[in-house]
Amino acid sequence: MLKLVVNGKQHELDVDPDTPLLWVLRDNLNLTGTKYGCGIAQCGACTVHMNGQPVRSCMTPVSEVKDFDITTIEGLSENSSNPVQLAWIEEDVPQCGYCQSGQIMVAVALLRRKANPTDADINAAMTNICRCGTYTRIRKAIHNAAANQQS
Amino acid sequence: MVLTRRDFLGNSLMTGLTVAGGMMISFHVPAKARPFKPYASKGAELNAWLIIESDNTITIRVAQAEMGQGVFTSLPMIIADELEADWRTVRVEYADANRSLAEGRVYKRMLTGSSAAVRSSMPYLQQAGAQAREKMIKAAAEKWQVEPGECYADYGSIYHKPSRQKVTYGEIAGAAALVSVANVKIKTSESFSLIGVDTPRVDTPAKVNGSAVFGMDIRIEGMVYAAVVHCPVLGGTVRSFRYNAIRNMPGVLQAVRMKSGIAVVAKSFWQAKTAAEKLVVQWDIGPEGKTYSETFRREYSAALNEAGTIVEEEGEVVAEMEAADKRIESDYLVPYLAHACMEPLNCTVSVKPDRVDVWAGLQDPESALKAAAEESGVAAENVYVHNCFLGGGFGRRANDDFVREAVQIAREVDSPVQMIWSREDDIRQGQYRPMASMRFKAGFDLNRNVVAYTNHSVAHSILKDIGAPLENGIDKASLEGLANIPYALGPKKITHTIRNTHMSSWWWRSVGNSQNVFARECFVDEMAAKANMDPYAFRKKYLSHRPDLIAVLQEVADKSQWGRGVPGGHAQGIAIHQSFGTTVAQVAEVSVTDDGKVKVHRVVSVVDCGNLVNPLTAEMQIESAIIFGLSAALFGKITIEKGRVLEDNFDTYRVLSLSETPVIETHWLLSGGENWGGLGEPGLPCVAPAVINAIYGITRRRIRSLPVSDYFLQPA
Numbered sequence: 078m079l080k081l082v083v084n085g086k087q088h089e090l091d092v093d094p095d096t097p098l099l100w101v102l103r104d105n106l107n108l109t110g111t112k113y114g115c116g117i118a119q120c121g122a123c124t125v126h127m128n129g130q131p132v133r134s135c136m137t138p139v140s141e142v143k144d145f146d147i148t149t150i151e152g153l154s155e156n157s158s159n160p161v162q163l164a165w166i167e168e169d170v171p172q173c174g175y176c177q178s179g180q181i182m183v184a185v186a187l188l189r190r191k192a193n194p195t196d197a198d199i200n201a202a203m204t205n206i207c208r209c210g211t212y213t214r215i216r217k218a219i220h221n222a223a224a225n226q227q228s
Numbered sequence: 229m230v231l232t233r234r235d236f237l238g239n240s241l242m243t244g245l246t247v248a249g250g251m252m253i254s255f256h257v258p259a260k261a262r263p264f265k266p267y268a269s270k271g272a273e274l275n276a277w278l279i280i281e282s283d284n285t286i287t288i289r290v291a292q293a294e295m296g297q298g299v300f301t302s303l304p305m306i307i308a309d310e311l312e313a314d315w316r317t318v319r320v321e322y323a324d325a326n327r328s329l330a331e332g333r334v335y336k337r338m339l340t341g342s343s344a345a346v347r348s349s350m351p352y353l354q355q356a357g358a359q360a361r362e363k364m365i366k367a368a369a370e371k372w373q374v375e376p377g378e379c380y381a382d383y384g385s386i387y388h389k390p391s392r393q394k395v396t397y398g399e400i401a402g403a404a405a406l407v408s409v410a411n412v413k414i415k416t417s418e419s420f421s422l423i424g425v426d427t428p429r430v431d432t433p434a435k436v437n438g439s440a441v442f443g444m445d446i447r448i449e450g451m452v453y454a455a456v457v458h459c460p461v462l463g464g465t466v467r468s469f470r471y472n473a474i475r476n477m478p479g480v481l482q483a484v485r486m487k488s489g490i491a492v493v494a495k496s497f498w499q500a501k502t503a504a505e506k507l508v509v510q511w512d513i514g515p516e517g518k519t520y521s522e523t524f525r526r527e528y529s530a531a532l533n534e535a536g537t538i539v540e541e542e543g544e545v546v547a548e549m550e551a552a553d554k555r556i557e558s559d560y561l562v563p564y565l566a567h568a569c570m571e572p573l574n575c576t577v578s579v580k581p582d583r584v585d586v587w588a589g590l591q592d593p594e595s596a597l598k599a600a601a602e603e604s605g606v607a608a609e610n611v612y613v614h615n616c617f618l619g620g621g622f623g624r625r626a627n628d629d630f631v632r633e634a635v636q637i638a639r640e641v642d643s644p645v646q647m648i649w650s651r652e653d654d655i656r657q658g659q660y661r662p663m664a665s666m667r668f669k670a671g672f673d674l675n676r677n678v679v680a681y682t683n684h685s686v687a688h689s690i691l692k693d694i695g696a697p698l699e700n701g702i703d704k705a706s707l708e709g710l711a712n713i714p715y716a717l718g719p720k721k722i723t724h725t726i727r728n729t730h731m732s733s734w735w736w737r738s739v740g741n742s743q744n745v746f747a748r749e750c751f752v753d754e755m756a757a758k759a760n761m762d763p764y765a766f767r768k769k770y771l772s773h774r775p776d777l778i779a780v781l782q783e784v785a786d787k788s789q790w791g792r793g794v795p796g797g798h799a800q801g802i803a804i805h806q807s808f809g810t811t812v813a814q815v816a817e818v819s820v821t822d823d824g825k826v827k828v829h830r831v832v833s834v835v836d837c838g839n840l841v842n843p844l845t846a847e848m849q850i851e852s853a854i855i856f857g858l859s860a861a862l863f864g865k866i867t868i869e870k871g872r873v874l875e876d877n878f879d880t881y882r883v884l885s886l887s888e889t890p891v892i893e894t895h896w897l898l899s900g901g902e903n904w905g906g907l908g909e910p911g912l913p914c915v916a917p918a919v920i921n922a923i924y925g926i927t928r929r930r931i932r933s934l935p936v937s938d939y940f941l942q943p944a
Contacts, residue, residue: 093478093499100498104453109445110438112619114570115651119878122570150438157437165436169428169844172296172852174435175442175570175619200887206878208570208620209296210855212889214848 080143083108084152094140098132099123101139102149110150110178114206121205124179125149131186150178153185161185164222172209179205184219193223272401274360276327276334277307277353280401284384286313289323291335292345293591294431295621296852297908298845299345301429305841306350309422310357310414313397314384320430322615325593330609340591341626341735343808343906346841350904354414360404362412367404368395417839417900426844431617443588443616444648446576452481454637454647455500458489459511461871462658463730466490467510474503483507484640488629488657491637497648516730517871524729524868525561528665531686532559536723537701539711543719548680552671556758560668560747561933563865564688564731565661568881571619572654575634578644579604584611584635585644589618591626599628603635622856623735627659652876660866661736662688662706663729664743668751670717676759678770681717685710685744689726690733701726708740709748709805709913714777715770730871737856738909741807746861746934749803749917754930763802763921764790776899777804780813780834783897788815788832795819797943798829799925803914808906810837812850816890816918820926824941826862828890828919833911835896838903843896846907850894853911858890859883861916862936882937 081088083106090105097116102108102125111134114122118133125134126148153159157166161184171177180203187194187202194202199216207215271281279287288304300320308318328335337348361381368386369376372393379388385396417423434440459465469490471483479499484491490509494500549555575588577600584606590596593613601608618625634647649657664687671680689703702724704711711722736742756766764785771777781804784790794800797819804813817830831854840846863882867874875881920931928944 092496096496096498100496104496104498107447108438109441109447112442112570113444113572113648115878117651117877117879120570153437157433162436166428166432169432169848171429171432171435172298172848173570173618173620174296174431174440175617177435178438181436203886206570206883206885208568208622208856208883210852210884210889211848212855212884212886213851213892215886216889 079139081139081147082145083147084149092139094138096139098125098134098137098139098142098147102134108149108151112175112178114176119206120176121183122176122179124182124205126182126186129186129189131183150182153181159185160222160226161188161218164218164225167221168214168218170211170214170218172211176205176207180207180215184215184222187219188223188226192227194219272405274363274401274405275356276323276331277356278311278360280397282398284314284317284396284398286311286318286397288318288320289335290320291323291328291338291349293340293589293615293618293621293625295340295589295591295618295625297345297849298429298842299340300431301427302346302841302845303349303353304430305422305427306346306353307357309420310354311361312381312383312421315422315427317384325597325613326609326611329594329597338592338594339626340621341623343908343910346904347809347906355412358412358414359409362409363404363407364397364400366407366409367400370407371395371400371403423841424839424843427842429845440617442571442619443576444571444574444619444646446587446616446646448576448578448644451576451644451646452493452495452641453497453500454484454491454493454645455497455504456486456489456491456633456647456649456653457504457507457509458653458657459513460656461511461513461517461730462732463516464511464513467512469507469509471507473508474506477503477506482641484637486633486636488633491633491647493637493641493645497646501650513871519730519868519871521563521868524663528561528663528686528727529559531725531727532665532667532684534725536684536725538721539702539707539724540720540722545680545682545719545721548719549669549671549682552679553674554672554676554758555669556754557667557669558751558754558930558932560666560750562664562743562746563934564663565736565860565864566655566866566875566881567620567622567624567659567736568655568878568883569620569622569624572649572651573624573630574646574648575631576644576646577634577638579606579635579638582606582610585614586611586631586635587614587616588631589616589621589625590631591618591621591623592628595626595628596631599631600635603632604639622737623739624659627734629659651878655876655881656873658732659734660731661742662690662733664688664706666710666744666747668747670755670758672758678717678755678759679719681720682722683710684723684725686725686727688728688731688733690735692726692728693733705740707744708807709744713748714774714806715752716773717770731868737853738807738912741805741909741913742860745803745805745913746916746920749805749914750920750930750932753801753921753924762791767802767804776836777806777811780804780811780836780897783895784813784815784832784834787834787893787895790815797926799922801918801921801923801925803917803921805913807910807913809903810835810905810907810910812910812914814914814918816915816922818919818922818926820923820941820943822942826919826923826936826941828858828888830891830893831915831918832893833895835894835911836899837905837907837910838899838901840896840898841904847894849907850911851892853909854892854915855884855889857912857915858919861919861934864935
């Protein structure tokens with residue numbers, strides 16, 4: 078049995094320890110907000126937080142995260158109240174929306190690290206792929222979230 | 229969210245959430261076979277498009293797929309505007325393909341494509357909203373014993389003007405469902421209340437907290453998972469496979485032979501995928517296994533010398549070309565491209581002897597329904613397709629290949645099955661934007677006026693792939709952007725050759741325009757150079773008979789400060805095209821680094837789509853098409869070696885990143901009238917030529933094949 082803390086809840090799971098965290102979240106815990114996009118840690122759609130740090134869960138074996146607190150998009154806030162989520166709504170960032178859980182998780186971690194990120198900081202941190210091309214709105218929403226957090 | 233068997237058989241699945249203002253987004257998964265009855269358990273169905281409940285909640289149905297382009301907002305806006313609804317009380321659900329087939333296609337066009345959601349459905353959605361409004365007015369007038377002409381609808385209530393009586397939609401809808409009205413008038417544009425107003429997307433709240441349900445998020449009680457093993461060469465078939473070697477791997481339940489490969493079914497997707505990677509399959513591969521991109525390129529170039537089928541011929545083009553003082557000739561080439569939607573293709577299917585259920589993100593639920601009926605042997609009337617949010621579509625999800633595979637698997641399995649293609653399957657398993665080559669020739673007189681123009685193109689035909697009839701031996705989609713060109717270039721001849729390979733082809737965002745406008749608009753710049761003219765001035769001269777295009781062209785020159793100077797090392801490029809009822813002109817500002825990297829700094833667009841439903845989502849579509857077009861222009865290609873596709877994931881099939889995204893400015897120049905031009909695709913075709921024409925300004929090199937990353941570039 079493998080013990081896992083996800084969104085503040087403890088789980089005991091009977092899974093192969095090599096299973097990527099992504100599939101444990103989706104198939105065992107039914108937390109489907111975290112997405113499969115590439116399976117090789119390229120696109121970032123699977124991003125979750127491990128003790129607050131963004132990780133790409135598609136290449137992270139579940140055995141490696143058993144001592145960490147995992148946060149997924151579902152556990153980010155009550156009622157979508159995280160400033161990043163609010164900024165995403167304000168800017169109407171998502172189009173198809175499939176990559177946006179991952180984008181938001183990376184943006185939240187960025188703002189924890191840098192309360193007022195520059196465009197260069199955003200370029201460096203936001204390496205997640207969006208095929209709908211919502212990048213311009215993502216950048217604006219991060220700046221807005223930073224401003225809202227400070228006011 | 230887990231759908232239990234009881235929910236599945238019982239009533240409906242609401243995965244909606246209430247957000248500020250009371251807007252609800254829901255997926256309504258109809259349960260029992262009850263195609264002739266309204267789906268909402270409560271409330272009055274005023275027509276197939278809308279239901280009003282006693283608490284004033286209005287459910288509006290959408291027949292097109294929400295794949296990011298905003299139809300869950302724009303199409304209900306059209307109905308709600310006529311309905312005089314309180315927009316805050318509107319929620320949205322998919323229209324049902326099963327019902328549409330059962331009721332004489334009550335939802336009309338359910339295919340999402342050709343940038344046609346608004347263009348094709350505007351009149352009948354307006355009619356649906358107006359009809360429901362008039363029914364409620366008539367019912368209220370009957371209730372009050374007054375003349376309907378003295379009553380009016382406003383913001384969710386019916387009023388009797390003289391007596392100031394009022395009844396809400398929720399109160400009158402039940403009676404209104406029983407009356408009939410005829411010859412209902414729809415509004416004229418000056419009385420629109422919602423149409424034309426920036427309206428936040430109804431799907432945004434569910435897309436920022438993980439609750440939006442995509443095909444891959446469907447969970448059915450008892451569901452198992454399937455991973456697929458496809459032949460690395462398209463069209464190859466299974467000779468044999470060794471199931472025994474994987475049958476004892478964890479979670480593995482069974483293997484199913486599909487027409488196109490083998491599916492490994494397991495308790496979890498990871499178990500299925502791990503076992504599928506270990507499965508040894510012997511394939512029967514024909515001569516396709518000896519093909520290469522390079523060979524295709526040579527064949528497509530050689531075919532440019534063929535006479536081809538005549539598409540257009542005007543004037544004495546041969547004589548004029550021979551008599552010309554100067555001539556230029558250029559060949560262009562574009563590769564196959566994958567769609568690479570963010571959500572890899574997937575489909576969940578339950579097959580029972582008398583009923584099939586399909587859950588997936590689908591651009592064509594009716595074709596999926598028919599495909600599921602064919603593959604399962606269950607009558608179409610007992611097949612139910614439950615559309616989901618699409619994690620990208622771009623044309624790819626209008627194909628039913630993945631639905632057929634999922635049904636072939638599910639009919640052999642006792643439980644519902646969710647089939648997921650890996651990203652590698654998604655990029656390697658076909659349905660590509662066609663490969664094409666084009667040759668352009670232009671003749672000039674002594675004063676450098678264009679006096680003759682010819683174009684021959686060679687392309688992989690989508691229609692031929694699917695066995696659809698060709699009109700005079702022509703696939704019109706292959707000629708979008710090459711036939712009926714707007715420029716007045718004198719005598720001209722347009723010819724075409726169809727050349728298909730073993731690769732499969734399919735619609736890709738903006739279809740033929742995506743490849744042809746690149747080549748045509750780059751050649752226009754080549755003509756301008758030969759004529760010693762500025763590319764903008766050249767376009768103005770040869771489009772002078774088209775004031776509609778000139779207006780857009782002048783506006784983009786103005787907004788981009790064309791020719792008024794850019795920073796050192798930068799250059800501008802321009803392109804214009806009309807497609808899907810919409811004219812787009814773009815100016816790109818570009819630089820090239822010393823190590824050969826192209827940096828796109830700014831893309832300015834001017835768009836005339838006539839009229840707009842939701843300016844917010846319209847602008848998002850232009851931004852989206854620019855990024856999609858830039859990815860293709862700069863990086864996009866599918867490479868074939870020994871019949872196999874080399875690219876397999878986002879590391880080898882590169883797409884644009886946030887840090888590479890230019891400043892995007894979109895300006896509307898709306899000509900009004902009756903035109904409601906498309907928006908999902910028309911922003912794409914001009915971006916490649918605008919960028920490449922700008923690259924010429926820096927490097928003095930003509931890029932005539934894509935992607936740009938194949939070239940080693942240096943500032944001149």
